[in-house]
Each structure stands twice: as C-alpha cells, then as structure tokens.
Amino acid sequence: MGEKYEGLSLGEFLRKLRIDKGKTINSMQNETGISKSYLSKLENNAKDNPSLYILKKLSNYYNIPFQVFQNLCDFNTGLEDGQVKDISELVINMEYLFANMQVDIEFKLLFKNFIILVENIISSKEAGRAEEFKVLELLDELKCKLDKLNRENII
Secondary structure: OOHHHOOOOHHHHHHHHHHHOOOOHHHHHHHHOOOHHHHHHHHOOOOOOOOHHHHHHHHHHHOOOHHHHHHHHOOOOOOOOOOOOOHHHHHHOOOOEEOOEEOOHHHHHHHHHHHHHHHHHHHHOOOOHHHHHHHHHHHHHHHHHHHHHHHHHHO
C-alpha cells in the first residue's frame, strides 16, 4: 500500500484514502451508499468495528484487497492456528480455501448466511416450508457460485 499508509488506525487510513482520492464524505455517501455519519464515525475512530458488508464496500470503492482491511481491523482472536471462534472469521480470512479453491468475499458472505440460517433453524427446532425453501434457495446459490468459480479456475 505504501509507506504513507503504514501504522495508521482504520479511521486515519480511511480519511487518508478519501482525501488522496479527492472525495468528500458527501460524495462517498452517494457513491457507496454508506451514510456520511457512519463514514465520519469510522474516520474519527468513534466506530472501529465495521461489518464485513461495509468493509467489502470500502474495499471495492478504493480498489484495495480486502485483506488490507482485515489486517487494519485486527480480527485476531488469540486462538491457535486453524481454530475459529465463529463463521465470520472464515469469511474474513482471505487465505481460507473452500473445497480447495480460493473463493471471493461474496461467496464467503453467502456461505456465512447459509450457516447462520441453518443454526437458527436448528436452535428453533421448528422448520416450516418457508425455512426449508430458503435453505434450498441458498444451497442452489452456493452451488451455482461454486460451479462458476470452478469453471473460472479451470480455464
């Protein structure tokens, strides 16, 4: 990323990126859909735990690898190598392979949503037709995305 960005907090990093890009918080709100108050809180370090969704938007907006944001947010849990506290840690870990394939963040978020849905159904111990349909729908999305990724990796 360059020396001028080293050692910065997430907020300082985001402010510097925005200024270097010549953008205002208002223009960022219009271009990313993230509210200017939330962006301001991030830049002023009043909010330091943005969601994966927000980090993904910022990563795309600035065209910066998601791993840069992962490192800035310090998602370290103190667990031994290979252990994870919850599915979110797999989603943000850019080195994690799914079925021995490198997958993008959209796939990982979709997978996370699937796991959360299944966990919710199991914990409620009641699954109606709507829940069954949603599980099948997410499974189909996952399969299609994996098939697409598999074709892209083969070529």
